[in-house]
Amino acid sequence: MNRIALATLALFALATTRADAGLTKGRTLKTGQATNYGDGSDGDLRRGLPRLFTDLGYGMIKDNRTGLIWEKKTNDGSIHDVHALYSWSTGEPWQANGTAFTTFLATLNSIPCFAGNCDWRLPNLNELESIRNLGASFPAAFLAFNQSCPSGCTNTECSCTTPGGYLSTSTVDGTPSDVWVVRFNYGGCYQSTKTDLGYVRAVRGGF
Amino acid sequence: MTRYLVPTIAALLLIAVSDAGAGVTKGRPLETGQTTSYGEGTDGDLRPGLTRLFIDLNNGVVKDRRTGLFWEKKSNDGSIHDKDNVYGWALSLPVPVVGETFSGSVVSNFLANLNTPPCFAGFCDWRLPTFYELQTLVNIEKADLPAFAEFDTGCTPGCSVTQCSCTGSDFYWTSSTWRAVPTYAWVVYFSTGSSSARMKTEGGYARAVRGGF
Numbered sequence: 001m002n003r004i005a006l007a008t009l010a011l012f013a014l015a016t017t018r019a020d021a022g023l024t025k026g027r028t029l030k031t032g033q034a035t036n037y038g039d040g041s042d043g044d045l046r047r048g049l050p051r052l053f054t055d056l057g058y059g060m061i062k063d064n065r066t067g068l069i070w071e072k073k074t075n076d077g078s079i080h081d082v083h084a085l086y087s088w089s090t091g092e093p094w095q096a097n098g099t100a101f102t103t104f105l106a107t108l109n110s111i112p113c114f115a116g117n118c119d120w121r122l123p124n125l126n127e128l129e130s131i132r133n134l135g136a137s138f139p140a141a142f143l144a145f146n147q148s149c150p151s152g153c154t155n156t157e158c159s160c161t162t163p164g165g166y167l168s169t170s171t172v173d174g175t176p177s178d179v180w181v182v183r184f185n186y187g188g189c190y191q192s193t194k195t196d197l198g199y200v201r202a203v204r205g206g207f
Numbered sequence: 208m209t210r211y212l213v214p215t216i217a218a219l220l221l222i223a224v225s226d227a228g229a230g231v232t233k234g235r236p237l238e239t240g241q242t243t244s245y246g247e248g249t250d251g252d253l254r255p256g257l258t259r260l261f262i263d264l265n266n267g268v269v270k271d272r273r274t275g276l277f278w279e280k281k282s283n284d285g286s287i288h289d290k291d292n293v294y295g296w297a298l299s300l301p302v303p304v305v306g307e308t309f310s311g312s313v314v315s316n317f318l319a320n321l322n323t324p325p326c327f328a329g330f331c332d333w334r335l336p337t338f339y340e341l342q343t344l345v346n347i348e349k350a351d352l353p354a355f356a357e358f359d360t361g362c363t364p365g366c367s368v369t370q371c372s373c374t375g376s377d378f379y380w381t382s383s384t385w386r387a388v389p390t391y392a393w394v395v396y397f398s399t400g401s402s403s404a405r406m407k408t409e410g411g412y413a414r415a416v417r418g419g420f
Contacts, residue, residue, distance in 0.1 A: 026257040026273030038309030042337045042383040049234040065234030096246030124250040126236040170250040174350030
């Protein structure tokens with residue numbers, strides 16, 4: 001009996017430790033920097049989780065580190081076309097009623113929905129920043145998002161990224177007319193007016 | 208004895224295996240901090256990402272329980288931790304050559320000081336954060352000083368890292384170089400929350416980090 005109690009206690013202790021370890025699920029990712037600019041610099045230490053993407057087919061890419069499933073962009077004039085520009089808002093009071101929501105997301109989430117999933121959304125600032133690759137520029141994207149993008153190619157044939165500003169869902173605090181935008185030329189972020197046009201990439205999952 | 212040993216080992220193995228599987232998804236994005244909603248489907252409405260959890264270790268160090276990183280607190284006391292100290296990323300070479308190598312005063316003065324035995328908080332592996340690591344400290348819900356409370360508390364003149372927590376309202380260096388122009392490094396502005404690249408010989412703030420993955 002004592003042994004059972006002891007074993008249970010040991011398992012309980014183990015479970016508690018694991019719950020504690022479970023807290024650390026937001027580990028930072030590698031930036032992608034591979035060039036070494038000196039001892040202790042990013043390219044020397046290369047801190048962070050290594051990246052791992054899986055092409056799920058049907059125009060979706062899964063990031064196995066963040067758990068997010070991303071829309072692939074195309075060059076075929078479809079709703080997924082990498083060159084299509086959308087607005088975040090039509091103006092005051094700066095709500096999410098621009099074409100990024102009313103055209104782009106509405107189309108993806110209209111039954112039967114893109115890739116059979118009706119819960120596509122736009123990423124927030126942190127989610128969007130998670131797919132930048134500082135080891136590349138024009139575009140600052142990982143290979144999974146930047147593979148041969150010839151004119152006319154569909155999302156089962158290619159994967160495209162425009163080296164421009166992509167809209168996030170995050171509003172600039174204190175300036176409700178502005179939204180956070182991630183620029184995929186080099187990977188920086190900036191603030192843009194919600195009526196300005198920007199590129200979009202849909203995401204799902206991840207909560 | 209084996210009666211208990213076998214199921215215990217089996218349970219341990221099961222836990223280890225499930226952990227290895229779950230281990231793939233350990234880089235989940237963090238909450239941005241945005242709580243104001245600007246319509247359905249926006250950040251403040253959905254609030255995707257892991258909730259933030261910081262612990263002040265009371266030795267001048269704050270641990271981020273989500274990322275596993277240990278951060279140096281900044282002070283207002285004129286010490287090596289003072290929020291107003293500025294450092295260069297690279298050495299200024301004879302004009303017009305600007306250095307690309309990580310050898311400025313942020314290395315030779317700031318990090319060297321923290322890592323000289325007995326070292327800051329007893330650890331000698333302090334380093335400069337990568338661009339992605341430093342961006343995890345931005346709280347976009349606070350426009351005036353986009354930092355979390357653990358990095359912006361009671362910053363009165365003379366206070367030390369065990370008494371307060373400060374953030375300078377300007378750009379902080381990261382260890383990441385701007386690939387396109389290697390004489391520039393990525394910086395994060397704790398004035399606006401945005402980021403860009405600055406010439407490595409400029410003077411910028413620095414916050415040390417250790418641990419992580």
